[in-house]
Amino acid sequence: MTLSLCMIVKNEAASLSRCLKSVEGWVDEMIIVDTGSTDNTPSIAQSFGAKVYNYAWNNDFAAARNFGLQYVQSDWVLVLDADEVLNPEVKPQLQGILQQENLLAVTLLRHEVGAQQSPYSLLSRLFRNHPHIRFQRPYHELIDDCVLALQKQESHWQVGHIPEVAIEHFGYQVDAIATRNKHQRACEIMAAALANNPNDAYLCSKLGALYVDMGQVEPGMHLLQQGLNLDPPEASIRYELHYHLGHTYARCQQAALALHHYQQAVQQKLPGLLKLGAYNNWANLLQDRGQYEQASQQYQQIIALQPDWAVGYYNLGLTRRAMGDLSGAIAAYRQAIQKQPDYAEAYQNLGVALFKQGQLQASQQAFSRAIALHRQHNNIAAAKQLQQGVAELGLPDFPYA
Template sequence: MTHIPVSVIVAAGGTPDDFHACLQSLRPTLGVRDEVVCVLPPDRPDLRAELRGETWLRVLEPAAGSGVAERWTAGVDATRHPVVVLVDGDVILSAHWLDPVLEPFHDPAVVATGPSCQHTFGPQQVQLPDEAMTSPAAFKTHARQWRQEHRDEFTDVDRLGPVCVAIRRDALAIAGGPTTDLPWDALAAQGRITIAHAALVAHVASPACGLRTDLADAPDAPLLSASLIVKDEADVLGPSLDAIRDLVDEIVVYDTGSTDDTVAIARAHGARVVEGFWNDHFGDARNRSLEHCRGRWVLWIDADEVFTGDRRTVREAVERADGRAFLALIENREGHEGGGGSSAIYYPRLFRRAQARLYGRLHEQVLDRITGQGFMGPHLPELVLDHSGYTRLRRVVKSKTERNLRLAQLAVDDVNGMTAVGNLARSQISSGHVEEAIATSRRGLAEAKERSHRVLFLKILADAYLALGRIPEAAGVIEDLRAIATNPATVGEHEVKLRFVEGDYERALEIIDELPESGVNDLLYGVGRDRFAGLRIDALSRLDRHTEAAFHLRETLRKGQVPVPVARMAQILGAAGGSLAEVAELLPRSGVRGLLFGIAEAPPEAADELLEALWRRYPGEPTVLTVAARVGRLVPLIRAMEWSARLRQHGFPERCTLLALSGDARRTPRERTLAAAIALEMFHDEAALPLLGEALAAVPDEQSAPVLEEMRILAPRVSDSIELADA
């Protein structure tokens, strides 16, 4: 195939051997009218030496201090063809790679194309087998087969990586010219961006790569920034910001369109707020937040997460660090009613800002901003984040289930990667589309080549079959998982659930005891006996071992964990001669937040009993009042009166439980009428007047007299006013 003439701009980089291999692989792929400019980085005489005698290209040496953007610009300015190809100088290019990369430019709507690339940020990235990377010759052999398998395959994407791309010169000019990461948003606004899958490039990822010279910190940069993206997080943002105020040097909050008090709360807590936008892409939003961070290191934290570790130890570890990331322990509260279990995952939430960016529409990952390789690092035990976002109440409040399912499907459409497919399957389970999750996981399992991806899909399948009660199929998947897992705990955590669903509670308890006290599974999720505290307690209770069940429940509460729902706690403690009031005494203050998130989902009587106990222990606590305001409309009238008085006394008249009850269609006309009358009688709140009128109108004629009689007792002045008006 004869391709259109192009201008190739090589950013020299890597080791001399890498650079030499790049030039040797590039030259045979050029057409007779192509031009090549090689832009040298400052202070690299070793690379200059590799260019002696290479008369087929021109050499540019920008001024010292020039960054990648300036070197790309110098190359573009020194060339003339309508399409420019930007190439990192430490890649190996396969034979005929330019032909498929340039083919899409026959369509004037295409503004940029890139090849498949080993080690690049973005959707171009592909994984190649180790044997293909042993030598340039091995790579070229693999590339020939790759080209045949992917001939005529093109995919539209919203961006490409920085390693190897072809761009229309005029579109790049309209976009403002080259930048370090290239202006993909501005290019995408002008036309299509595609991947030519048949073209293959291998990035040797040299530490001296020319594209890394811009990844240094500013000399006056602060140590640590916190980065958050938020939308309508007024109910949780304050405690999150309070917890990190003394840990970080600055807090950057990127708001994606809040309609509540989120922005005001962030500013009141000293955050620098960027009022941005939302494009259905978590990775993009986080990167926009990172652009406003100045710290050498960044802590990525969510509004529904609270830092519970040791501030001084974390800062000291960052100041001494030679690496580029630390793993945080993220404690996920799950289930419902503030309980129902928890999970944990170790994840790189603390990382060097200049070297990283976030990738992925959903469940985004921290990647090297050039090579696209995942960030890893040592676990920092003092870096712990308490995450409440996966409690059922938070999912409902934030509509997370539906949103995540939609974003997961979009992510699969963006790029057909195994991680994206896995995220889709998990989102399908959590949204109740379990059969679809099974089909997605089976598809992923058939296509997965890496062991970690096979482990992921088997684990999802096991959970899906257990959710449907399909025990034989779940058991078969668990055996498949046993054959490839390297950590027994990876299998053990599913066996516990299997035995519990089967009703073999004794065996479930035995397997829990066989698990390590703490550790991680094959996917870096936390596993250990504590993770199954709820199942242990539930199993003991179902075996009528009530004293043991209550003992373990009390011990778990003392650790600040809420392992089972509120209603279940009431049953377990009651069977052992206790009561829910114990929970307020046993649970340390650090655990109250997690309990309150789900209390509103408990049966009203149990929720009210526990809130009363919490109020006695923490009188005046605003978070208790906030939850009580939700519960108060559902409790008996006398209790609604008490919570209403407390809310008004502490400055929350707008959350009055009597007013909420009187406007709640689930309550009887009698209850609504009396609630509005009492609010008017006791608090002279005129907001009760229209509610009283509506409720009275709904009272059946045969109940009017008894309701008025009750009103004479509970709200005599209001009753007199009504009788005078009727007279």
């Protein structure tokens, strides 16, 4: 079976090489649709042997992706974005799964690197080169509806799944978000799509959550509730609606309603990793309400579910410190740093806990590293505030490196 990479790009010179290197020599062809780059994105793609096609952007991601699909010559299609890479450890599994005759598509687990809320997502990014499989929706585009329709028409088709992380996504890192102001464009595209299809619970979820993030809480909450009222059959959509409502009610200081929706979210029949955000926010609410023992137990359950998630250890550290267990807090912060060495907040809180224990030299070192990382992440205000706080603690001057 042959495999094609199919992508849409625009001004991705900073990240495209990393993406293409992750599949170089593994895919049989690369199809790149350029939607109007003004940098050297096309030449970078061509240096990897990619076939580059120009497309006039029309605010429709599905249309752009489908434009590229018409040029695919292989049996299967892999879709990536420029800020993603394919995990090399899953390639042997993927090669084996592509040989299965009745598979129509494969859902892939994506790690949202740097995301503090929902660090994993499940996407249909690997599918047969079938004329009836095309992307739908102009934003947050998916092939899922087409796959489901084909399964209903021809019952032999199946959808596969690989439980390990297949894609690493770097678009949620703080620096990446700061350089891309996409919210207004996303709102306009999704609002127009929802006006044409008001019964689309998926769009209600995505647009409602975006409104809330932009501070438009009332219309956002209305859309999220509208999506729930549509009673979507997909567990993933129900999860997102409950999750975002939980987040919204927590933001509005309505803890009881927030807890209700987080509890509803985790009851959805999905892989545990996809529900980490709801489990974590639920635990955060318990901590905010002073229910430290219950919060600590939940954070430990989160860590057991995903031992590599630094945020779980960090939050456990906050809870242990609130309980007066400085040794437990220090151990948790150090675990967070081991999992994520550039975790500025973990170093900062480690410094506080060490200071309270009287370990002044170790505290100095932790604060120094936290300040350096804040600066490295361009969080200058946090660095200055911490440096002033350290001085107020009476610690002697030390190098911030």
